[in-house]
Amino acid sequence: MLRNYFKIAWRNLIRNKSFSFLNIAGLSIGIAAAALILLWINFELGFDQFHQNKDRIYEVYNKYETEGKISCWNSTPKIMAKMIRQDFPEVESVVRTGWSYNFLFSSGEKRIKSTGTVVDKDFLDVFSFPLIKGNPETVFKEVNSVVITEKLAKKLFENENPLDKVVKIDDSDHFTVTGVLKDLPSNTTFDFEYLIPWSYLKQKGWEDEYWGNNSIFTYVMLKDGVSNASFAPKIKNLREKYDKESPRMETFLYPFSRSYLYSRFENGEESGGRIEIIRIFGFIAAFILLIACINFMNLSTARSEKRAKEVGVRKVVGAEKKYIIGQFLGESVFISFFAAVIALIIILIVLPLFNNLIERQLSIDFTNPWFWITGIGIILFTGVLAGSYPALYLSAFKPVVVLKGTFKKINTLITPRKVLVVVQFTFAIILIISTVVIRQQLKKAQNRQLGYSKDNLIYTFIEGEIEKNYPLIKEELLSSGIATSITKTSAPITECWSNSWGFEWKGKPENDRTTIDRFIADEAIIKTTGLELIQGRDFNLSDYPTDSTAVILNESAVNLMKFKNPLGQIIKDNGTDWHVVGVIKDFVMRSPFESVKPMVIEGAKAWFEVIHIKLSDLKSTSENLAAAEKVFKKYNPEYPFNFRFVDSEYAKKFNNEKRTGKLAGLFTMLTIIISCLGLFGLASYMAENRIKEIGIRKVLGASVSNITALLSAEFIKLVAIAFVIASPIAWYSMNKWLNNYAYQVKISWLFFAAAGILAILIALITVSFQAIKAAIANPVKSLKTE
Structure with missing residues (x-):
């Protein structure tokens, strides 16, 4: 009987070529589109799910109420980890990670810039990044130890064994390679090619015990049997005990396995995040498949007249309704299988293009049994769904009415x-x-409107000998006509690396905890970046030496501080009195989809990480960059001249x-x-x-x-x-x-x-x-x- 059903299904496909083509094409496109979305969804849902201890790993968050709103954020002070280890026996491990460091690695004649971070010694016990070389118990034992990934090892040492090799980092410190990590999977929120022990921060004097410096990330792994619900009340008042400046700030743990998908907070409560986009496209996948099935239903029932007499004859000779339903469902599953094969071919062809579109590296693992289980499930589901209505519709025909030709409505x-x-x-x-x-x-x-000019504006990071030779570099770039203006800053103009609610000014309400963005520049910041000046002037250390403690405010900061005449006003920050010399229009530094926050641009007394260069438009950009590279190589020979265009970085937002x-x-x-x-x-x-x-x-x-x-x-x-x-x-x-x-x-x-x-x-x-x-x-x- 089954063989007979397949024969009939095949003959119907051949006899009605145009309708068969439309049916199969619609189902194939629908299955292929749904499968691509499901591949992407599976990839996104798998972020950081490979860690063996994922159910016990939590990220430390802060919670603070100001102006009737509760804010949550995950940057923490360095000292917090020590206090958690000391005060809570329920905690098995506490590890910290710093911000990314883009250090220069030198080995022999090779000079390679690489991104990594500093971590506590238990980092590889908490997170499952497997070592392929080295002992996990001792890789971070020495201060000058470094663990690198396979990818970086290949760059530095090619096919040599990297263990115990000595590399120079940033042309200053020598490190010994104590371990090699398997390259990070693409579905992790971590992004590093090397790890350096936390003790290196102490050696460099970069560690502090200031509770107001929320600048690193802290992770906690609870002991087996300890739940977050039972532990939450204990850690809640950690800052009240130690942080005298912010005693009302609460501490809480957030499941690390949820961070990628759910870590958006509104008024102190989890309110979704990336999971919303995944849900939307999950619905889209379901509806695309449904629409493909609807096509099948419509085209099948539209051809009911041609199949009606067949059904009538079958019923007259004794066929039961359930067998007729089974026949049509079988035909539908057969077509669904045929469409799925074509869909798989489509997926294999378009997957590289789809990967480029979503900037991910999706692949089909044919060795995974879940692939085949899911595939067969989709085929059966699609076949049954698409064929259910036609099967019920056709099997319901009455033989007498059909054979008389009067069944149509x-x-x-x-x-x-x-x-x-x-x-x-x-x-x-x-x-x-x-x-x-x-x-x-x-x-x-x-x-x-950005509020600044991004055309012909580049920036490069201060590294190696740049800081020492900055006056010479600046003079040569300007005198040779490569640049029209140059300024040092604390961060790129497209990013905010520092903020605080600790600013003080005359008339500030006692309980005001509004966060103000902090940016730093030496001189000519307005000229170099094209910021729009409303009042006052730019920084000018040559004519006004006291500009090292001057500040420029944006409009939002002036409105927050309620200054009617902002010029000359004093603002206190980090124990320094800063005097206002200018006011600029608000400019977009963070997300272009968000409102601009209050900002203070502080003068040269603070710190610098970046140089912004406004290139001359009298020569081509390529000529200017080639000439600039020669200048930087002259005064900083050990480092490559790496630069970024501000307009390109802004476009990434x-x-x-x-x-x-x-x-x-x-x-x-x-x-x-x-x-x-x-x-x-x-x-x-x-x-x-x-x-x-x-x-x-x-x-x-x-x-x-x-x-x-x-x-x-x-x-x-x-x-x-x-x-x-x-x-x-x-x-x-x-x-x-x-x-x-x-x-x-x-x-x-x-x-x-x-x-x-x-x-x-x-x-x-x-x-x-x-x-x-x-x-x-x-x-x-x-x-x-x-």
């Missing part, structure tokens, strides 16, 4: 087929509107939104293609069924345009109904998404009008092809059998 107002078309286009229109809103939000942020927009656009297009395949098939079948009606109308004088309008009208009505249903759903969803951004686009009715017109045009073009083809056919051919 004429001019039914609502049919399941119409409902399914509406569902298809409802989802397609929701995606179209969402894509338009995402693109407009991105465009609005990209067109936002849009990466997540660009990626989301591209993904939304891609899957919107696929949804439309799948929907149009189904619509094309339905229009084709409709034209075929009404061929004699069309012939009669033509004989009676109907024009091609009349017939085309007649055949298209029903589908346009369905798309219009879908638009009415989709619009409020899309409006609600996009409003909720936009609430994540302080700087957001307003949802205009034009977005909906554009989406509606586009959907109707797509449907009209799809249907009209078949309608026009039927309308221009020779009526003699369609009527000659009468």
